Amino acid sequence: METRPPISLCPVTLLDYRKRICDAMNFISQNLENELSLEEIAQAAIFSPFHFHRIFTTLTGESVAAFTRRLRLERAANRLLQDQRTPITRIAMDGGFSSSQNFAKAFRQHFTMSPSAYRKSKTGNTCRKPGNAFHRDFPYAADMMPAGSPFFQNLKNRRELTMKGSIEQIPAYRVAYIRKMGAYGHEICEQAFGELMTWAGPRGYLEAGTVLGVYWDNPEITPPEKCRMDACITLPDPAEPDGDISVQQLRGGPYAVCRFEIANADFPKAWNEAFIWFMEQGYACDDSPCYERYHTSPEEHPEGKWIVDICMPLKPA
Known part of the structure; x- marks a missing residue:
């Protein structure tokens, strides 16, 4: 091993x-x-x-x-x-x-x-x-x-969701992505992932690909209409995107990874509790965007929930 x-x-x-x-x-x-x-x-x-x-x-x-x-x-x-x-x-x-x-x-x-x-x-x-x-x-x-x-x-007293936290060395992801600009929320995510799934499904990428949602901007600094959100799916080598799809590589390295099983309405609370856990562990964030890594969608879950990892980049020593 x-x-x-x-x-x-x-x-x-x-x-x-x-x-x-x-x-x-x-x-x-x-x-x-x-x-x-x-x-x-x-x-x-x-x-x-x-x-x-x-x-x-x-x-x-x-x-x-x-x-x-x-x-x-x-x-x-x-x-x-x-x-x-x-x-x-x-x-x-x-x-x-x-x-x-x-x-x-x-x-x-x-x-x-x-x-x-x-x-x-x-x-x-x-x-x-x-x-x-x-x-x-x-x-x-x-x-x-x-x-x-x-x-x-004690920050633990402020947790309401069940979460499993860990530190992972995540590889760099080469992804095809659709970018949308606008206020973060359900509407912009639905548009971005709808277009991405329409492109990826017929090409067979959904079966083996990892689906990610990347949030590039801080809505307290960036005007809501300028915030960037990427719907992403990993690409096998040497596949190349086409049409309106672009390709990028997401940073690899150490991440704090917090896994949740949640409904749509619980995403803001999950982000808050993920940061509570990460700070309790004694780590510093790197200047890279956080992202969501999806394991199941509500359509695939018996209770209509998401199984999702919130991944926060950590600063190496």
Whole structure:
């Protein structure tokens, strides 16, 4: 039996991830009046921007954009309580909002009342001791976060799906593919795979080929209409694609592979739980796209489910 050499990977502890996410939170808190790009925030926390947004969301429960918006609104709410004389429009503009109308709409959605009604009806924040209003902005920092807070809870407690995780040395895949551009979701995947299957079926590639879905772009950086999704199937050598089909080679190397048996609606949750597992193992992501590797489709499964691997490229040591 052939003995494979051990996979050498760049180690990152879960505590490292938490500290660096705290650095990102601090950077956002200190620059709320500025329009920060995701690349700037990732760089401040020494993250690659490619996977930063998913790691941030997994550990905090909020996207970077939602976190930033919430902090701006909370800071404005504090100022409304502290400073009764400053016009609301000035508070909105100082808080990084483009107009008082946008501020009022966002504020009402978050606090269920207008800024003026909040200023009139509130005597202090809800998170205060009786008789001791707490009005100061409280920065996020690793040494300030209480051990029992949601940010530091055991990530395993947030899992709802059954998953099998492993580290695999995956070969480079030479694939035929159909590319679609647009917001990630069921519609774009159905179009891409429908065209790919129509091409691959008559040529006999479905029986032996591995089917993959590759997601190239970060929808928090790339506009939704510009996001690239590839429906792929591996090609036997020396087969060549034709017509509207193109060919490419996907990166080989070490991957974190998380296998799920899920319904259509569970894909977002599966991606989140795959990243939870990968961070618990202490690995760092490489700057390459993740992909889905399909074993069965709902049409082939007795319960109408997918058996799918979520494959995340790892950074070698």
